[in-house]
Amino acid sequence: MSGFINQCIAYVLAKETEISSCVFILPSKRAGNFLKKELAEEIPDTLYAPEVWSIEEFLHEITAMQELSSTQALFKLYEAYCSVVKKEAEAFDVFITWGQTLLHDFNEIDRYLINPEEFFTYLSNIQDINHWALTSNKTTLVKKYLEFWKQLPAIYNVFTTNLLKEKLAYQGLMYRQAAAKCAHFFKENKEKRFYVIGFNALNDAEQQLFQTLLASEQGDVLWDIDKAFLEDPYHDAGLFIRKYKNTWAYYQQYPDRFKFIDSSYKNTKNIKIYEVSKNVGQAKQVGEILTKFDAEQLANTAVVMNDESLLTSMLNALPENITEVNITMGLPLVETPIAALIEILFDIQQEKKDTYYYKNILAFLHHPIIQRKLSSAGDKLIKEIQEENLVFIELSTVLEFFEPDEHPFLNFCLGKNISSPKQFIQHLTEALLALKASLSDAPVLKEYVFQFYQLFNQLLVLTEQYPYLDTIPLVRLMYKEQLQSLSVDFKGSPFKNLQLMGMLETRVLDYENVILTSVNEGILPSGKSQNSFIPYDLKKAYGLPTYREKDAIYTYHFYRLLQRAKSVSLLFNNDASGMQSSEKSRFITQLELERNIEIITNPVYVPPIKTDLKQFPKTPEVIKRIEALGAYGFSPSALTTYIRNPIDFYQKYILGIREENTVEEHLAANTFGTIVHESLEQLYTPFLNKKLTERDLLWIKENIANEVDKQYQLVYKKAPVQEGINLISKSISKRYLSNLVIQELQVLNQTETDTVKLIALEAPLEANITASFLANPIKLKGTADRIDVYNTTLRIIDYKTGKVLPSDLVVKDWGLLITDYKYSKAFQVLCYAYMYLKTTQVEAGVTAGVISFKNLKSGYMAFENKEGKEAEALITPAILAKFEQALVTLLQEIVNPELPFIEKEV
Structure with missing residues (x-):
């Protein structure tokens, strides 16, 4: 299509006979490349x-x-800053938190040619007036704060003087120097003709440059503005160019030399606005729009992304009819997998201990690039960490699992004998070189590694130049600072195929078909956020840009994109769940009013909420598995799992799905329970088959600490137990056991006739159940924590480290026992009583119950049957018969091939 660049070339060719002596100045290199291409097509001669x-x-x-x-x-x-402030100077790691903001303000002051001495004096006076001290006597903190503002002119002068001596400049200083030297420059280059093309918002230095050019009659400034924006005094798309046309002396003298005023915006355009949910939805919608374009249309189409994080989703959503695409933006390095790996290595290096924290080692070993580099020994090390519960790991332990030729790479990545940040960076660069060598079959990953290798080489130079860059955390700060601005560039043809680009890459360029994403308030325009020490009023007073001017810049870019386009698709994200606004941009609202455009709401598919519960049929294979379980033995915990939710039973006992073995950094509830149970067994075993005495219990009490320590080593293995929450858990387990023994002493001392005789500890129990519906008997098996005789009553006891109340062991309705998980404790102790009494002749009365360590004040809590008015605690034959009937009903449900496993509603 014939766009702004073609218009500029035609104008220059009509005016100039010696095109070789011309100089074209554009906002970006990309725009310059397009001008060269169009110029080559317009001039057939060499x-x-x-x-x-x-x-x-x-x-x-x-x-x-x-x-x-x-x-x-x-x-x-x-x-x-240090040379001015001297001894009061803050360390570099503090300075870096505000230094970038100060540098940004220096840039603004220089670009707008403001007298720094006058400006900073004004700013210092404002801070003095606004300081927060309410009394006339300023505190030391306030004095230092105000002194800093007074020192800004000196800091600026020293900073700029030093740079000018070395012929160096930051961007703002370069502008100030160019404005001062431009008249001399144009005099020295009288044989050249300069054409400034496609600029919009100019700082004061640029205005001086371009006005000096116009005054010297050595060239022209060619604007890209539509009549609709230029002549509307309220339209922000023309805010800047309108001001230049009305105020520059050159245009006051030669108003006819103002070029160019276009009139394309009012032409008929096919504009569609899409309301889409989430970024992925936007990418898919763009893909759907592009499917309707043929090859010729695609070559003149630009997909402009205001939110560049959308790039990866966009690439994945491109339709099949697009075989080639040119991407003008780069993939941010921070989003590559190498960035995640580097973060892990920094975390490892900044650990305070000589050992490694297991989470960092696991993250390192699980990283896909490390898995490509290292042998499968890494999987064995992961298994060892999980099985041995290694919370902190020695480097020697890591190296044991790998071959000697892998040790150098591991030392570069994990070695902690680092004497300086310089050495750490050297280790990282060596590790990156080793990774690069192993990625010959993955060129994209190889490019990522190379980019990081270059970045760390730059950091290495900085550590050599600046001695105060002397800690790894500071190097990490600088690394993150540089990483944010780096990206991996894509290769492609900039002049054909579909273009994926950011908003700034569209300057000077025109496309017939424009697709613009993330047209949301807060993104386009970006809003009022600013990174500056300069207050709003002071900016207004000195003509520095505020959020209004920045919004006007976005307005110009947005409308310039639409100016010559024929087909425009605007997409905005209506999802309010993230951090960004779900509000459509004010530009969309303005277009709706101007052109009466209807917003197309993209129908987002929301799957219907399934109310059907999960079901799994009992196939012949499942029935075989149930029969095998019945022959081996159903445990009380397996049956209570079924009562809680049949699907859990199916997954755990039929499919054999178990929880992943993980490192217990902090003692888990089941491990805590295991330690308590094992300790009790070891402490009480010497007193089996005898009546407990006060002397026996005192001995047990004295040995609790040693036994618990021993069990922690056996059960919790190599995890740290002498610090933090694990030390607290260990103390709690000792307290639990001590309180239990104290309670037993109190029971023995209630009367002279009270006795407790230990019958069994961790007693294995089992019983066979036969029924008419069973081809073979089903075995019930389990382990009772303790069986004793209290006076004349045999007690079957289950220890619980969690909290159990007496009401949890009361049954009023036997039907609920096998359907309501609330009665699981009662069901469990009845299972133990049933198995014990099926195989053992007992003359005394029998009870079954729980001792809860979190409710020791309730003591031994026995099962009670409360069907009638009177509670019944003894396990009588009648109680046993009722339980057996309930148990058989439950088993009949489990083995019935006609009844699927059905999820229980919560």
């Missing part, structure tokens, strides 16, 4: 190409100065 500069290259030509990166400028600023 000639010397004219020079095409970006604005940055133009400034360099005028000043002959080298521009510093923001990181380099930050270090130079710190040196100037």
